[in-house]
Each structure stands twice: as C-alpha cells, then as structure tokens.
Amino acid sequence: MNRIIDWFFRKSSFFDEEVEQTIQSVIRSIFRYIIIISLIIYLISQFVDIKSIIAGAGIAGVVIGFAAQQMLKDVILGFARLADKEFRVGDFVTFNGTNSGTIEEISIRFMQIREWSGKLLTIPHGEIRTIQNFNKGWMRVIERITVSYQEDPTRVKELLEEVCVICNEELNQTLYRVEDEAVEPFKYVGVTDLNPNLKYVGYEFCITGLIKPEDYFETSRQVRFELMSMFHKNQVQMPAANMVVTTEGLQHIHGGQSLSDS
Template sequence: MEESKADLSWIHKKSTEIWEFLTSEKLWDFILIASLKIIAILITSYLVVFIGKKIIAKIFLLRIRSPLNHSERRQKTILKLLQSVLSYLVYFSAIMGILSSLEIQVAGLLAGAGIAGLAIGFGAQSLVKDVITGFFIIFEDQFGIGDYIRVNAAEGTVVEIGLRTTKIKGVTGEQFIIPNGAITDVTNFSINNSKAMIDLQVAFDADIEKAEKVINQYLVTLPEVHPELVGPPTFLGVQNITGTEVTIRIMAETLPLQQYAVARTIRRDVKDLLEKNGIPIPYPKMMLYDRVMGREVEGGE
C-alpha cells in the first residue's frame, strides 16, 4: 500500500511539473519568440534566393547580349550552377539560424558533423569524384545546357548540369541522370557544323551527266530557301555501281543538328526532279521464261 501511495505521489508530482511547464509564461514566450524568428528566417531566405536568382539571371542576360562574344551555352550552364549554389548556401544558413532560434548548440552539431563527415568521407569517394568531374566539365566547357550529346548509352539534349549529376533528355522524352564521375567519353553534336551525306540511286542506263546538271541547278537555289545551310550543297558524283543501279552522292553542310531535315527535303525534291526530267530510277525486275516461245520475258516487280 505504501509503495502504491508513493508511486501515485510521484506520478502526481511529475504530472504537476509537466503541467506547470506547459502552462508557464516562460515556455510560451520562448515559443512565440522562436516562431517569429523562424518565420522571419524562412521569409528572408525565400526573398534572398528569389531576388538573388533574378539578379544572377539579369547579369548573365547582359553578358550574353554584350558585344564581347560570350558563349551563350556556357553562360546558361554557369547561370544554373550559380543559382543552385546560392540556394544551397542560403537554405543551409537558414537551417543553422532555425536551430539557433530553438537554442540548439550549432557549434556542437557542426563539430559532430565534422567527425562524422571524416568517417563518411572514406566511403564517399564516388561522390568526391562526381563533384570534381562536374567542376572540370563546367570549367573546360565540354558541353552546356541545350547541347545534343552522347554519353555512354545516353543520347539527347542536356537539360541540367550540376556538380554531382548531369541530366539529359532523350529524343523520345526519357530523362537520363548520369553521375558526373561515370562520364568518360562525350560526343558533342552541337559545337561544329553538321554534314549530311545523301545517297540516291538512278538506273544503270541513266544519263549521269544530265542528272548531274539538273541536280546542280537545283542545289544552288537551296541556301536562299534554307537558312540553316552553310552554303550550296555539293554534287560529289558517282559513289557506287551495281548491275542494276548507280548510286550518286550529295553532301550538304548545315548548322549543328540541322542536317536531318535538309537531307529529307533534298531526297524528296531530287526524286521529283529526276522523274520530271525523264531520268529513270531503278526498281526491282523479274525475268520470266516463256516455255512456249522459248525465250525470256522481262517482268515488273
């Protein structure tokens, strides 16, 4: 009985202490002041990030428009990176400020984090490799946002470059997220002009000189219609000969990544030109043997 009374007394005492603590003026003053500080920190952080990103974007927009010939793709890449770094720094500072508002010893946490970070660092070599590789990708301007590249098994347009990962949007809409440390060989299709090699077939007995003349008259008119062409396409001549057809080749130099559309247009127009000028296009033929007449008869497809 005495033990039960003692337990009840202890429970009553603790309940009273907790109730007094929860209803104390000091606690609610602390909650009110801490809440105001946290709200102020969050609002200030949001405004700093929002305004900071706008200022950074404005500065780089002026650099792109300046007559100093800054690379637009490089400026966009650095712009995104600086905006990300600004967000990380501001929000990290905001977290430290919130912890201080709650009277949590930030210095002790940072010291503990430093020791833990040293231990984790031995297992975070891939992360360090990603960051270092990402820095050199940006510093050496290997590729930038908007470039069409091929990296490992991924191919598409670069949508984001960070210090740790690179994001690539594929042709059919898929998104590749590649750790920078895994990037070894990069093929960038957006830096130099592209070339389209267009092979067309004409019949073996076609007049090649007439075909060349007709095609050249057409090719010289293309730069006026297609501004993506660097110059008039070139008729290279006969590329291959078989028993039934002759392959002729046309080369067109275009701005980066514009060769596919130009090649499709040239194939369509040259086919129409050859037909209009009576230059035969090869088609499959079948030889039939007439048993009655004892001779071969040429058939169609």
C-alpha cells in the same frame, strides 16, 4: 536565392544567353548543395554534440569516403567539363553513342537532357564517356543515294546538280557562313560507290553542304525531300534488290538430279 541569381543576370550583359543559362544552372546547383549540407549539420547539432562526432570521425570518415567516392568523381568531372566548355544549356548532344537530346540543366554532379520523345534523362558526369556536340561550329550534310545500273550516270549527275541549285536557293539561310560568305554551299560530289551493299545493287551518288549546326536535322530532311521529289518527277529508277541463290546440294523431290550437277 533563385530570384537574386535571375536579377543579377538580367542586369548583366557579360555573356550570351546560352552561357548565362549554363552559369545560372551551375550556381543554383552549388547553392542547393550548400543549403542542404548546412541544414543537415544544423539539425544534427540540435541532438548530437558535433565536437564528439568530429573527434570520432576517423572510422566514420573512411565509411563516408567510400560512400561519397562516386559523388566526388561526378563533381570533379562536372567542374572539369564546365571549365573546358564542352557544352552548354541548349546544345543538342549525344552521350556514349546512345542517348541524344537537348541539354536543359547542368549541375556540378549531373546533367539533364530532354530526348526527342519528351523524356527527361538525368546522367551523372561520371557515367559520361563520350560526348558528341551538334552545336559546335558547323556540320556537314552528307546525302548518299543509290540508283539502278540501268540509269544513265550523266543524267543522274545533272539531276543532282539541279537539286543542289534548289537547296542553295531554298535553304540559303541555313548555310554556314564566314563574313557573310557561304563556306561550302550544297554541291555534287560524284559517284562514291558502285556496289554499296549486298541488299541493293547500283551506283551510289553523293551531295554535301556545310550548314549551321542548329539547322542540321531539319535541313537534312528537306534535302532528302528535294532529292526524292526530283527523282520521282524524272522517274529515276531505284536499285533492285540483290538476291543470291545457293544451289549446292539441292535436289528435285521426285528423284531428280542435283541442281549442282546440271
């Protein structure tokens, strides 16, 4: 059966490769269930009268119905998601905000994704609540970096603009394009915060760029490398740790006065 399915899709050219892989995966899953169910019915029929089973299927049907409720839910959701084209084989996705990986197989009941570590994760459709698809349309690289208040913001701005020029040259092939025109090349956004968190104190700057989704992670790493290389080359000061000291109620060990009173 697998050979017949493979032969059919090799001879056809109705869909692109990723869609074909998804359809093949679903068709194999459907045929697999049909064969298994047919085999079970055949084996049972060799030892038990099927007609008597059907006649007394009232109570058994209720029991089986409860047992198959979750499976039926998985199948219905599987068909709905396939019809909505939420994802396809080869997409990089995150499920329920926790599990991330590349889709390797889609069946009518479950989905298998390969995590970055190499683990193969099988998730029933009924357990999938939210889906983040990193292969739809475009993605925006957003890199924020905080520098010391001692730095001249104009100097930092010029360095970041230089980084954007380098990224647009070195990573040109990853930029998202419409009619061969880059929609949003890497650009300097500006100062996005003056005290971004309690750990470090300084100016927060930001650069962004619109890229093809399949290049998102690798491009993000390369942009960070260019940022660090530029800052290291020009000895840009990074923010110092912000330390808060509470003196209330502290006293010298040898009868000294309270620091809060001094």
